[in-house]
Amino acid sequence: MPEGSGVESALWDDWHVVAEIAELTRLGRIATQLLGFSLVVELDNRSVIPSVDLESGGVAPAKVKYGYVWVCLGTPNRDIVDFPECADRDRWIVNAGSFGVAVSGLRAVENFLDMSHLAFVHAGYLGEEPHTEVPKYKVATLPDGGIVATDCKFYQPLASPVATEGFDVDYVYRIVRPYTIMLHKANPIDPSRSDMIALFVQPVSEERCVVHMLLAYLKDELTEAAVRQFAQMIFNQDKPILENQLPKRLPLNPRAEVPIRADAASAAYRRWLHEGDIRYGAIPHDLGV
Amino acid sequence: MSDAEEAIRLWFPVSRCEEIVPRNVVQTELLGQEAALWRDDLGFVNAWENRCPHRGVRLSIGLNTGSELRCQYHGWWYASITGQCTYIPAHPGQKPPNVIKTKRYGCAEQYGFIWINLGDQPDAAAVPVLQLDSYTTMRSVFTQAPVDLVAQSLIEAHNFEPATSAGNYILETTGPGEKSVLLLQPMNAEQTVIHGLIPSLVRDADRLSVLRQFNGRVSEMRDAIERAAA
Amino acid sequence: MIKLYDFELSGNCYKLRLLMGILGVPFERIAIDFYPGREHKSPWFLKINPLGQLPVIDDHGFILRDAQAILVYLACAYDPSGLWYPRDDARMLGRIAMWLGCADSITATASAARLHDSLFYDFDIDKCRAGAHALFRVLDEHLWFAEQEGNDWLCSSKHPTIADIACFPYVMLSEEGGVSRLPYPAVRRWTDRVKRIPGFMVMPGIFGASPAASE
Numbered sequence A: 001m002p003e004g005s006g007v008e009s010a011l012w013d014d015w016h017v018v019a020e021i022a023e024l025t026r027l028g029r030i031a032t033q034l035l036g037f038s039l040v041v042e043l044d045n046r047s048v049i050p051s052v053d054l055e056s057g058g059v060a061p062a063k064v065k066y067g068y069v070w071v072c073l074g075t076p077n078r079d080i081v082d083f084p085e086c087a088d089r090d091r092w093i094v095n096a097g098s099f100g101v102a103v104s105g106l107r108a109v110e111n112f113l114d115m116s117h118l119a120f121v122h123a124g125y126l127g128e129e130p131h132t133e134v135p136k137y138k139v140a141t142l143p144d145g146g147i148v149a150t151d152c153k154f155y156q157p158l159a160s161p162v163a164t165e166g167f168d169v170d171y172v173y174r175i176v177r178p179y180t181i182m183l184h185k186a187n188p189i190d191p192s193r194s195d196m197i198a199l200f201v202q203p204v205s206e207e208r209c210v211v212h213m214l215l216a217y218l219k220d221e222l223t224e225a226a227v228r229q230f231a232q233m234i235f236n237q238d239k240p241i242l243e244n245q246l247p248k249r250l251p252l253n254p255r256a257e258v259p260i261r262a263d264a265a266s267a268a269y270r271r272w273l274h275e276g277d278i279r280y281g282a283i284p285h286d287l288g289v
Numbered sequence B: 001m002s003d004a005e006e007a008i009r010l011w012f013p014v015s016r017c018e019e020i021v022p023r024n025v026v027q028t029e030l031l032g033q034e035a036a037l038w039r040d041d042l043g044f045v046n047a048w049e050n051r052c053p054h055r056g057v058r059l060s061i062g063l064n065t066g067s068e069l070r071c072q073y074h075g076w077w078y079a080s081i082t083g084q085c086t087y088i089p090a091h092p093g094q095k096p097p098n099v100i101k102t103k104r105y106g107c108a109e110q111y112g113f114i115w116i117n118l119g120d121q122p123d124a125a126a127v128p129v130l131q132l133d134s135y136t137t138m139r140s141v142f143t144q145a146p147v148d149l150v151a152q153s154l155i156e157a158h159n160f161e162p163a164t165s166a167g168n169y170i171l172e173t174t175g176p177g178e179k180s181v182l183l184l185q186p187m188n189a190e191q192t193v194i195h196g197l198i199p200s201l202v203r204d205a206d207r208l209s210v211l212r213q214f215n216g217r218v219s220e221m222r223d224a225i226e227r228a229a230a
Numbered sequence C: 001m002i003k004l005y006d007f008e009l010s011g012n013c014y015k016l017r018l019l020m021g022i023l024g025v026p027f028e029r030i031a032i033d034f035y036p037g038r039e040h041k042s043p044w045f046l047k048i049n050p051l052g053q054l055p056v057i058d059d060h061g062f063i064l065r066d067a068q069a070i071l072v073y074l075a076c077a078y079d080p081s082g083l084w085y086p087r088d089d090a091r092m093l094g095r096i097a098m099w100l101g102c103a104d105s106i107t108a109t110a111s112a113a114r115l116h117d118s119l120f121y122d123f124d125i126d127k128c129r130a131g132a133h134a135l136f137r138v139l140d141e142h143l144w145f146a147e148q149e150g151n152d153w154l155c156s157s158k159h160p161t162i163a164d165i166a167c168f169p170y171v172m173l174s175e176e177g178g179v180s181r182l183p184y185p186a187v188r189r190w191t192d193r194v195k196r197i198p199g200f201m202v203m204p205g206i207f208g209a210s211p212a213a214s215e
């Protein structure tokens, strides 16, 4: 096990997704990187638990959950995030694929909880001019650490693959780990229930990440393929934005980039990272505005 | 010459004027700083740091509407000339605070080129003076080599010499006969743009062949320099 | 109706959607789970295209594969103006064929770099990027002189051709493979012109342009 990695324990001693189990089953072996360290994930014929070899010679613990392989480079200090929706029988649980992005994973998380880009980057689907206003919403901290944004409402012309017309959609965002975020979105057919999308962001290095998506959608008239295609399309609209952000790491100093009221959630996220002393993939307060 | 502190106070050409076309945004780089160049519909050329003040997205992927530049991420508008943010779509009823502005670089048009200056107090009078009655600008050639190496090989292997007191950034051919002038834009530690002009007007009938010949010569030098740099 | 076996994130599928959109040809999209499902390698799809590649069209039983070939077919069959593929102009056809070949080279380099960076394909990334830069350098120089001659498009014509459509997507997506287009300003002006062709549509990864100034 690499000692003195320099990576803060909150990340080093936590679980991160490094591969999709379906992809690993197909390939037998996947070489990747986590927090700057190279590792190889292998599946031998008999075991569903992959073994992870580190470049440095060590072996890291691995688990399979939600269709993904999770690895902890240090000593696990807590369990993998729980997604109760994934136990619901009337949902499609979909791995929408993993995409490499040339930006800090923290930027990818922040982009996911951002409402004011929807009418531009996802025009025609998750938003549309002139419905650009972001009404006031609430931001709070979660009891176990993390950020929750509630009362988020946004007009969406085609909010999901089953939507046929535009309507105001209710959102709840939860950032549960520095590199993990989930969104609950009111279902267009049964607004009393919600569809869930989680983003597990694998910090490959400070300026590169892999975004792994997990969706738990009410089956309705949907197919699994439709859920996956929709998620891939939406994420790949964000990708060129993320890859054009300068600097690639997320600046935590509030004076580095100008927030507005609509950015309350993003501002809270940056503050929470700062207070938790998360530095990997960030530009800390004291370094440059 | 390669003193970075010094260079930041100098003016450098970054594009031929006529290549800053309406409703387009040009992405360029000078001394490691990216800039977005765009012309408004009245002809004014803006040179801004290539970052939206909001969340850092490159302005060069934004939309030039003729009077403002709109950022691709959240659609904020930045006015030509001032760089002032004039509209934030997430809060359409509110006037954006005055402090939200793009970072502007010093910008001048001279000898058919757009020149920019990264310093805090750009002085347009300090744009290098070339003794030119007339001129014709040539195609700019991107080179995968640092500016010092480009200048050095132009001088040592291709018969160029410094043309002004601006050091090795502006070079002209030695000896008698029609001169060629090359103006170097140090993009970053690895890349240089070679801009060029000839100090005369070219007849319309000859223009294309002159442009092609000049481009052919500079491209050959570029290829030799890149081989040396590799 | 024409059926297009399609993957949203494929630049080669997109170029067909783009041309059919511009020509106003209705088509039905049959989404193939290319990633991560690899449905294009599945037994049922291999019966349609033994090469296991997208895109493929099915025009009332006429099945055709290869993006560039399909562009030729669509322009010949569905463009009454004849401008997108001028069938009687020997030089134009020669130039178009040349740039369609170049489009394939762009796929083999710039698109491969994107597949490597984004979808983890096992390619020699340095070679892919160097190859893309070498092509873009040629493209930029060609387009710069075309502008000097008063031509906006790849094939020295007053009207765009399928060559422009063929080369456009993977040029625009190159930065997803770490191939910056900063050194190619003439390419940037040309891509803006393509984006202003009436009927233009985007795909994820490609943004639209602002409207041209009214004269």
Ligand code: FES
Pocket (backbone or CB within 6 Å): B052, B053, B054, B055, B056, B057, B071, B072, B073, B074, B075, B076
């Ligand atoms: S980053 Fe430019 S408007 Fe938000």
Ligand SMILES: [Fe+2]
Pocket (backbone or CB within 6 Å): A111, A112, A117, A121, A122, A234, A238
């Ligand atoms: Fe988004």
